Amino acid sequence: MNDGKNQHLERGRDPFRLSEMVQRRESRACLADNFIEGNSNMLFNHNYKNGPAMGAGRILLASFLAVCLTATTEAQTSRSVRDVTAMSMEDLMNMQVTSVSKRTQKVADAAAAIFVITQEDIRRSGATSIPEALRLAPGLEVARIDQNKWAIGSRGFNGRFDDKLLVLIDGRSVYTPLFSGVYWNVQDVMLEDVERIEVIRGPGATLWGANAVDGVIDVITKKAKSTQSAIVTAGAGTEERAAGGARYGGKLGDNTHYRAYTKYFDWGPSAYPYPSGMTAHDGWDALRGGFRADWTPAGANSLTLQGDIYRSRFDETLTVASLSPPYSNTFPNDGKYSGGNLLGRWNHTSEGSSMSLQMYYDNTTITDHSLFGDHQNILDIDFQHGFHAGDSQQFVWGLGYRSIRDKNDPSFTVSLQPNQVTLNQFSTFLQDEISLVDNRLQITLGSKSLEPHSKSIDLDRGITRGTDSGPNRRGPEAKFSGYTPGDPFEPRAIPSGGGSIREPSVQLRGPPRV
Incomplete structure (x- = not known):
């Protein structure tokens, strides 16, 4: 008997402790379920007397509620998610x-x-x-x-x-x-x-x-049908000063399910491990909300509509070029992000075939004080069709269109020329999977085309790079001044391979121009 127990202990499986933990978890989950279902009178029907005991009672009650909510989340998740x-x-x-x-x-x-x-x-x-x-x-x-x-x-x-x-x-x-x-x-x-x-x-x-x-x-987020409940999260700390979120899911009829959420957090500045208690200027807070609705009739079609809206504020420390010694300035800065997106997706499935059409619109506004402002509007349309060609072949092909409108607010530090561009891109792809040797060996052939595209060669610090890319903000007509983003020790050009094409980026080629 002792030998058997010792074996369990060596493996970290003490049966007596496991039984006690299971009993405690079940009791916490049951108590939390009663609270969520509305049986909360046992928490609030106590009469607290005036005085210090009342404050202590409120603190104890708040702590107890936090534990209950945590247990509820664990209980609900354990029921719906496979271990x-x-x-x-x-x-x-x-x-x-x-x-x-x-x-x-x-x-x-x-x-x-x-x-x-x-x-x-x-x-x-x-x-x-x-x-x-x-x-x-x-x-x-x-x-x-x-x-x-x-x-x-x-x-x-x-x-x-x-x-x-x-x-x-x-x-x-x-x-x-x-x-x-x-x-x-x-x-x-x-x-x-x-x-x-x-x-x-x-x-x-x-x-x-x-x-x-x-x-x-x-x-990949869950379907709205899988989130038919209410969830509330909350937290607080020294650097993560406040955080919380709430989500509610419901349905309209038998075939339409939806959910909506909101989320907020406030991160304070990072604390340096110095006796002086000096902190970094990198605080961050954000507020966002969104929804998802799924229409799934009994037929072969389904429709999804979802969207998000957000705003975020951040602090940072910048080092920018200067015209006078020491030719650089370091100072605290702040900025904000705001925007939203809306996505619609239609799916059609049948025996041996599937089709999908997806459209989304995205709007983003970036305001980085002392650097630049940028306003982006993106429209993306994507169609995809997959089907079987016999017992040993599966084809997937698709068409895509993306329109990008980007407007930059220049400053003395950063300037893009032209400051406003509209980029349109068309794409097609095809992939064929061929099964051989009783489906134990597969050969995959695929190709993707992006139009329009441009061929450019960058010469930078002795590194030569060929780039076959789609349209974006970096091009021969883009000019920059004064500010080098990212790590100053990071190479400006890195060779890329693997037989893939790559989008270029808006970065300085070589030392900053003043």
């Missing part, structure tokens, strides 16, 4: 993904180095933002520059202005045409509504376009 740690290797390989070939397939059949971050992984990690959740993926380099800036890259290429990684949220590309990268401090969702995050390490340009040289990150 991946309890899944067998066969079940893990049978997980469904869509980012590799733009169709649903098993992880075992995906011809790519793919890693899936599940909702259970996110919940257990304690992550409060998408970049923090991406730290769970092997092969991704996730670095936090300060409170409101991130540098995320794959395959060894990492930097704040990395332009070789495509990021999608529910099929919507979130790269900015300003430098063909991602403003990570703008991208946010209600993490409790994320179904999974698919991370592909490797080229994917034949399907996803010019930015998918080093990989693809696809954040």
Whole structure:
């Protein structure tokens, strides 16, 4: 008996302690369920007397409510999300993904180095933002520059202005045409509504376009039907001074489900480990809200409509060029982001075939005081059709159109010429998967075309780079002055390969011009 118990203890599985933990968790979950369902009289029917005891009682009550809400979230999640740690290797390989070939397939059949971050992984990690959740993926380099800036890259290429990684949220590309990268401090969702995050390490340009040289990150949220409940989150701390969110889901009839959410956080400045208590000038706060509605009739069609609106304010410290010694100035600065997006998607499935049409509009306004202002309007239309050609072939083809209107407010430090441009891009892609040897060997052939495109060669510090790219803000007519973004030790030009095309970025070529 003792030997058996010792074996359990060596494995970290004390049966007596596990039983006690399960009983405690069940009691907390039941108490929290009673509170959510409206049986909260037991919490509020106590008569507190005036005096210090009343204040202590309120503090105790607030702490108790926080514990109850946490337990409720855990209880609800544990009921709706499958524990991946309890899944067998066969079940893990049978997980469904869509980012590799733009169709649903098993992880075992995906011809790519793919890693899936599940909702259970996110919940257990304690992550409060998408970049923090991406730290769970092997092969991704996730670095936090300060409170409101991130540098995320794959395959060894990492930097704040990395332009070789495509990021999608529910099929919507979130790269900015300003430098063909991602403003990570703008991208946010209600993490409790994320179904999974698919991370592909490797080229994917034949399907996803010019930015998918080093990989693809696809954040996929749950369908509205899976979020038919109310959730409230709250937190506070020293640097993360306040954070909270709320989401409510419901339905209209039998075929239409919806959800709406709001989220807010306030990060204070980073604290340096100095006795003086000096802090960095990098505070950050943001408020956002959004919705999703799914119409799923009994037929072969489905319709999704979703949107977000946000505003964010941030602080930073800048170093800019100067005309007088020491030829640079360092000073505190602030700015803000604001904008919104609206997406509509139609899906049609039939035996052996599927079609989808997606349209979205995105508006972003960036005001970086002392540097520049930028106003972006993006319209994107994407059509995709997949079908079987016999028992051994699967075709996927599609058409795309993207219109970008970008207007820049120049300053003495940064100026783009021309300060207003309209860029139009047409794209087509085709991919064929051929199964051989009783479906144990597959050959994948694919191609993607972007029009219009331009061929340019950059000569910078002895590095020669050829770039076949789509239209964006950087071109031979763009002129800059005075400000060098990103790490001053980061190379201005990095050779890229892998047989993929890549979008260029708005960065200085060589030393800053004054």
